[in-house]
Amino acid sequence: MVSPDPTTHATPSTAQLVRDACDRHPEAWRELTSRYEGLVRAVVGSYRLQEADFADAVQNTWLRALERLHSVRNPDSLGGWLTTVARRECLALLARSRREAPTGVADDQLVVEEPGPEALVLAEEARRAVAHAVTELPLKPRELVNALFSTPEPNYAEVSRQMGLPIGSIGPTRQRALRTLRCGLARAGQDVRAS
Structure with a gap:
C-alpha cells in the first residue's frame, strides 16, 4: 500500500481554514466545525443545560462564529x-431562563462547580503563556512581578527592602511591567483583560 504524498494531502492550518471560511468556502467551514465541534459541545456540556438549551447553545455558538469569524x-x-x-452563549441562556424560570432553582444546580477538562487545559495554557511572558521581561521588572505575585498579600515595604526600590516607585514599575506583559500575551494570542 502506497502512502499518500504529504505535499498534496497536507492538512490546512487553522489560520488558513479561518481565512478560507471568511472567504465563504464551504469546505473550510465544514473542516472547522469538524475540528472544533467536540470542544464546543464539551464547553456547553459543562453548564448542565437542558437538552433543548444545550442544542441552542451549540447552534448559537456556531452562528456567532459564522457572523464574527472575520x-x-x-x-x-x-x-x-x-x-x-x-x-457567553450558555450564560446568556441561563440569564434568560432565570428570568423565565421559577425561583426555586439553586445556582449550584445550573452550573458545574468544578472546571471541566477543557477549562483545565485552557487554564494551563494561559499559565504557561504568562510564565513565559514573565521570563521575557527585563530583570528588575521580572523580579518585581515575581515578588509581588508570589504571595497572596504582598507587603510593599518588604518588597521595597528586598529589591532596593523606593516604595513610591513600586506601583508605577508594576504598571509598566503588567502593560508589557499584556502586550506580550496579546501577541501570543492570549485573551487579556485589563486589570
Whole structure:
C-alpha cells in the first residue's frame, strides 16, 4: 500500500481554514466545525443545560462564529475564541431562563462547580503563556512581578527592602511591567483583560 504524498494531502492550518471560511468556502467551514465541534459541545456540556438549551447553545455558538469569524485576531487560537463564545452563549441562556424560570432553582444546580477538562487545559495554557511572558521581561521588572505575585498579600515595604526600590516607585514599575506583559500575551494570542 502506497502512502499518500504529504505535499498534496497536507492538512490546512487553522489560520488558513479561518481565512478560507471568511472567504465563504464551504469546505473550510465544514473542516472547522469538524475540528472544533467536540470542544464546543464539551464547553456547553459543562453548564448542565437542558437538552433543548444545550442544542441552542451549540447552534448559537456556531452562528456567532459564522457572523464574527472575520473578527478573530489570532486564527491559530480559534479554540480559545470558540470556548469564550460558547461560555457567553450558555450564560446568556441561563440569564434568560432565570428570568423565565421559577425561583426555586439553586445556582449550584445550573452550573458545574468544578472546571471541566477543557477549562483545565485552557487554564494551563494561559499559565504557561504568562510564565513565559514573565521570563521575557527585563530583570528588575521580572523580579518585581515575581515578588509581588508570589504571595497572596504582598507587603510593599518588604518588597521595597528586598529589591532596593523606593516604595513610591513600586506601583508605577508594576504598571509598566503588567502593560508589557499584556502586550506580550496579546501577541501570543492570549485573551487579556485589563486589570
